[in-house]
Amino acid sequence: MRRTDLTEATMQGWARLDAARRQRFFEAFLAAAPRLDRLELRAWLRRRLKNPPLAPPFHPARLIGDADIASS
Known part of the structure; x- marks a missing residue:
């Protein structure tokens, strides 16, 4: 993930x-920032983008796709 992609994804999650x-x-970020170096802080942010609270909402039905459950 490039820096611009990371920034963009963070802003979308923040919104x-x-x-x-x-x-x-923000408080968790401020607590993590002093104890982590630059790369570790970037990894911390990436983990937050993949997991709540910044991850986009997920509905399990997306795994099934267009298949009709009743037809099985």
Whole structure:
């Protein structure tokens, strides 16, 4: 993931959060930043983009696709 992609994905995830979740995420980021070097902090952010709270909503039906469950 390039830096611009990481920034873009972070901003999209940030936009999905409500004010309270943004505050919690920001506090977690501030707690992680001093103890991690640059690459570790980038890895920390990537993990958050793959997992809640920044990950896009996921519905299990997306795994099935267009198949009709009742026809099985």
